[in-house]
Amino acid sequence: MRILGISAYYHDSAAALIDDGVIVAAAQEERFSRKKHDECFPHAAVRACLEAAGCRIDAQGELDPAIDHVVFYDKPFVKFERILETYLSFAPQGFATFRTGLPIWAKEKLFQRSLLTKELKKIAPSLGQRDKLLFSSHHLSHAASAFYPSPFDEALVLVLDGVGEWSTTSVALGRGSDLQIIREIPFPHSLGLLYSAFTTYAGFKVNSGEYKLMGLAPYGEPRFADTILRHLIDIKDDGTFRLDMRYFNYCTGLRMTNARFHALFGRPPRLPESPIEPFHTDLAASIQQVTETVLLRLTRALARETGQKNLCLAGGVALNCVANGKLAADGAFENIWVQPAAGDAGGALGAALAAHHLHAKQPRSVVVPDAMRGSTLGPSFSDAQTEDALRTLGVSYSVVDDTALLNDTAAALAAGEVVGWFQGRMEFGPRALGNRSILADPRSSEMQKTLNLKIKFRESFRPFAPSVLQEDAADWFDMHQATSPYMLFVTTVADAHRCLSPAQAAEQRGLDHQHTRRSDIPAVTHMDFSARVQTVSARDNPRYHALLQAFKQQTGCPMLINTSFNVRGEPIVCTPQDAVRCFLGTGMDRLVIGNCVLKKSDQPPALLSDYHLSVEAD
Template identity: 60%
Template sequence: MTAILGISALYHDSAAALLVDGEIVAAAQEERFTRRKHDPRFPARAIAYVLEEAGIGLDAVDHVVFYDKPFLKFERLLETYLAVAPRGFNSFRMAMPVWLREKLFLKDLLKKELRKFDRGFQEARLMFAEHHISHAASAFFPSPFEEAVVLTIDGVGEWATTTVGIGRGHDLEIRKELHFPHSLGLLYSAFTYYTGFKVNSGEYKVMGLAPYGTPRFKALILDKVVEVKEDGSFRLNQKYFNYASGLTMTSKAMEELFGAPVRQPESEELTQFHMDIAASVQAVTEEIMLRLTRALAREYQIDSLCLAGGVALNCVANGKILRDGAFKNIWIQPAAGDAGGALGAAQAAWHMELGQPRKINGADSMRGGYLGPGYSDDQIAEELTRAGAVFERLDEAAMIDATAQALAGGKAIGWFQGRMEFGPRALGGRSILGDPRSEVMQKLLNLKVKYRESFRPFAPSVLREHVGDWFELDGDSPYMLIVADVQKDIRRDMTAAEQALFGIDKLNVKRSEIPAVTHVDYSARVQTVHRETNPKYHALISRFNELTGCPLVVNTSFNVRGEPIVCTPEDAFRCFMGTEIELLVAGNHVLRKEAQDPALRENYEEKYELD
């Protein structure tokens, strides 16, 4: 047996992943255990979990692999500060103590932490992978492809911000790189900051806001802010940014260019201007990604594309790449951000360092993304009892029927089943579910359950065998990373008065037979549900279809705004009691809100820092 532990840590989204003889046994983010969103600390809890899942101690692990090379990152930091000196001194002054205390001596920190698991841990077992190799490995090695172009796009690793690799068998070679400060991820993050959202967590809000606007600034951004070549390579005009030298993402020049200051999130409302800015940066991102992928398809003449890095979570752009058809097949790592680097680092060691072959059987090796902790019915009952919950335990068929009936009756359901998902999306393991036919469900879930902005869209989970009947998608999207349009025959034409509406006023217009998951531009972020990877979720949606003639449900992550997705039955019960979720279904246990002790209610609306 050969066991490899991959770790990502100390920037954001720390995580651990474990391979045993090349098979993915377990992977999880530290935030799920600590309940601290995007937790960057050493992932001690996640490591403890993956080892427990495999039934081994750290002493049985052959190699521990860290997902990037801190000395290269430090080199980039120093060179950047020297290039812009004396500007950036405040940023330098704040960054250096952390680097000198922790990150520069990362090897010592890792040894110290790992010896808490295995007192005899030796440095010889420690390996380091480059950041973009970790991303690229996480994209290619679990994919179902024998050969693929591998594109990784994020903020920045050590120096690279965009890389192109070619994967064949168990080989992966990086062919091209774009370097800091020219970064599509940092461009998107700069506009996230400019529109008043939090960098490294609010980017998906910009993507969700974009359809409410028109991309009237796209030409201005392409003229002044980012120069894009025909092959998709690009350069950012640093005049408009401050991330290389300062403590903010954008400079005064950005405010002068668009004629407005950075939006203050707590005091300033979103306006049509901010929606148009969001639409414009989204359109620029799509333009760059389409030029990149078309050029790569022409150059390498390979049918398949793999994607990772934080920008690969831009599911609107992914949908456009798929429909563009330059590549016949696309596979995106579901944990595309830094958390997935833990998995990629382990896989890079197994295949590239140890030279082990890949097993390709026509499906990816991510097990549907269900790589986190799972709980037996007895364990669930024990935790719920300890928390003071009142519940009934049904057999599986009765539980499925009761849940489907409640969904058909318009109830918001907390759904806690099987193993927790790895990555930022809930995929039917730790989900809040609703009826997609409801005209009020989208607003209800946003304002009364998630405690978040009303404009944010929800995703449909649809039976794979019915996806083409409801969406303009002919293929798999198991990880909710592809946006497709709702089929024309279930859309509702808008009246002239409705078409004249602007911005957020568009929100309440019914657009289709499934209004709760149809965004204002008739799009939806689709998750296809497969009997092979999640039989219980598939059975629930099948029963809902029998009751309603609708083979899909609303699926959003089981958490409130600012909270990590729930991990344990106790987490699920607390969130259930702190929100207006009406029914919690954990394993085969059904909990009704009206049966619970009202003294156990929590004020979840203010419990977590806003994301």
């Protein structure tokens, strides 16, 4: 049974395809359209999934083999009901916004089945048959994306995001092929929207700036945490919560916060790209601490109540890897697994899995370490395709064998070069995991600054993550879980590799000290000695593992900086053409695509560009 899952029309639209319960392919539309967080119907992503599954479109426009079901990741009528009821609850506030948005909402929500079938028929007529189209609730899609690929036969599933149809937080129990939501917190009380409110107040964009707020938090002190707890959110002992909606505007307007919120903290919102001050770092630290408080209380109470030992996480809040690290260190659950595409893109996969196990009643086989196949579920390109693209682009390149490729790339990295690394299938989810990555030496004190300002063209405070050989991770980091293959847990650098005492580190806080050398791997050590670790195994990614081994043999260091292959504001690269454009338009020194090697010094000057200037900042 082949099932296609789709998420679309809000942000991070995506497609995923499963065959008899096995995940075959998944991809976000933004990677093809080159529009960050693209919300449009995922035509290109659907076609990529069909191609990966061997589904061909014949002369009559039919699919061979056929798709049994297409599943949408939420229920439009229920979401529209929430929009109407929210307006009625707050009326007459927000009438102008409601009047403007109603025609769009009605078109999208009331007629979404027709809209979906129309778009699907553009790909293949049989794909748009109305009897094939199913709908899963938003939080069930998230929960299914977390539980079914996990390595657990039984687990508690916690979903937290902005809002689905009504739910903002939900708890589910998964056993075998069964998955049931047992508890929910409804809109407008949302931990995700609370965090997004502070994101916008700090001058960043919703749905993209939350990472920045999380990265800014270690530079500050949580001096506003009590203010948040007294005025904005009431957290019960079991972690359930309510927001005081007098401080927020997202129910009745187009802004997250209002004048009462701004008066509470004594300042108007920060303007984007304006200087970041200690006030903003302290705000970030405060909301991060409050978020962690909610999650710790929730998970401790749920562990006591249910007796479950395994926890699965999904929803946008599950991408808060600092909080995930605190949950792992807390130990309320023995094992934690987070869906690597925890946001709305992952809802496409969850919708397909929910249909397979809950609608079609198909059995489930538990896969260890998980069923995500390293989350490398997107398109790949053959050597012939790559070389054809390079010749067409007119770049200079050489082709080398595997041994020379690994040794030469490791030597270049050790010598301080920044390398674009493009291999195999593209990753699904927001993290580059060694297939669409920019790599560099973590031992360099200057590399964090170089990568931010000359390669990524982003804020200087943004941290970078280490990819470390799985077998060496415990020697370098305080690992609360044996593995972290998806870069979703923050831990700390082991004491043996730190250069500052706790007292020295406490004195050298704040943005003025962001480039202080704190460890033997300063480029991946954050202000508080934290690091967002990715463990790499030979089983999950043999080629990337081999490169890390080569680097270790040459330097003694078993890790590399791994950041996503893109510049600020653009999606991660998908094709060789995307990779070459990024390489030529940044300060990268070398690009490795498959076995093809491009050196910046060999490229015709006329091909170099500043294309990042045309990319809208995120």
